[in-house]
Amino acid sequence: MTTARTTWTGDGDLFAALPEVDEAAQRQLHARLAAAAGAAGLLDVAYRTMDTPVGPLLLAATEQGLVRVAYAREDHERVLEQLAHRVSPRVLRAPARLDGAARELEEYFAGRRSRFDLPLDLQLSHGFRRTILARLPEIGYGQTASYAAVAAAAGHPKAVRAAATACATNPLPVIVPCHRVVRSDGTIGQYIGGAEAKRTLLTLEGAA
Template structure:
C-alpha cells in the first residue's frame, strides 16, 4: 500500500506496473461516487424539467404483464412503440434514439394512461384501447395494414389473406405478414388477431406463446 503523501505532480509515471488504478485523492474521497437517493431525485427533476421545456421527445417505461415485460414508449403526440422482452428493449431504445430522437428518458408519467388500459386489458376488463397513437414508425402499405387491425374485434381473428383483400391488395398476403411482424404497436394495434388461413396462429413479434396467451385471454 502506498502512503498518501502529498505529491506535487500526480502524474502516475510508471502506472503500467502499479497494481491499482490511480485513486481519487484522499481529500476528495469523502464525496460519494454513488448516491441513489440523489440520483432518483435528480432524475425525476430532469424528466419534469424536460417535459415542461418540450425536450422530452421520447418517454419510456417497462411494465410486467402476463406476456412478459413490455417496453412502452411515447412521444408528445402519443404512444409510439410497444416492444416485447424478446425484442431486446435496449435495442428498441437505440432504434427509437435513431429514428425518432436521441432525447430519450425514462419517464413513467406520460405512460400512465397506457399502463392503466393495458392492466385493464390483461384483467379482461377492456376490449379496445383508447389512446393517442404516434404512427411515425410505420409508413406506406404497412401503416395501412396496421391501422385496420382494430377493425378485427376483441376475441375474433382474421386471416392474412382476408387482411390483404381488405387493404385492396389480395395478393399481398406476405406483405400483410411483414406489416404485422413489424407492427410498432402490438397489442394496441392487435396484430395477434391475424392468423393463418388454416386456423393456426402463425408467427408473432412477441413469440408464438405470447400470441396464444392473448388469443386465449380474449376467448375467455
C-alpha cells in the same frame, strides 16, 4: 486513533470513499429532469417498462401519442437505440406520459378492457404496412382474421406476404392487434412477441 487512520494499506482506489453513484440523489434528480424536460418541450420520447402476463413490455410515447410497444425479446436497449435514431435522441425514462397506456394495458390484461382508447403516433410505420395496421383494430376483441383476409380488406388481396410483414413489424403490438391475425389453415402463425405470447393474448380474449 488518528495515527491508525493515517496509515494505509493495500491498493485502495483514489477517491474510493466517494460513492461512485449516489443512487437516491440520482433517482430524485432524474425525476426532476424528466419533469423539467417535459415542461420545456424537450421530452421527444418518454418511456417506461411494465410487467405483464406476456413479460416486460417497453412503452414509449412522443408528444403525439404512443409510438412503440416492445416485447423483451426485441431487446429493449436496442429498441431505445432505434427510437433515438428514428424519432429523436432526446429519449428519457419518464413514466408519467405513459400512465394512461399502462393503465389501459393493466385493465386489458385483467380482462376488464376490450379496446384501447389512446392517442397513437404511427410515425414508425409507413406506406402499405401502415395501411394494414390502420385496419387491424377492425378485427374485434376475441376474433381472428387470416393474413389473406387482412390483405383483401386493405384492397390488395394478393399482398398476403406484405400483410404478414406489416404484422411482424408492428411498432405497437397488443395495442394494434396484430395478434388477432392468424394463418388461413387455422394455425396460430408467428408473432413479434413469440407464438406463446400470441396464444396467451388470444386465450385472454377467449379467441383460442
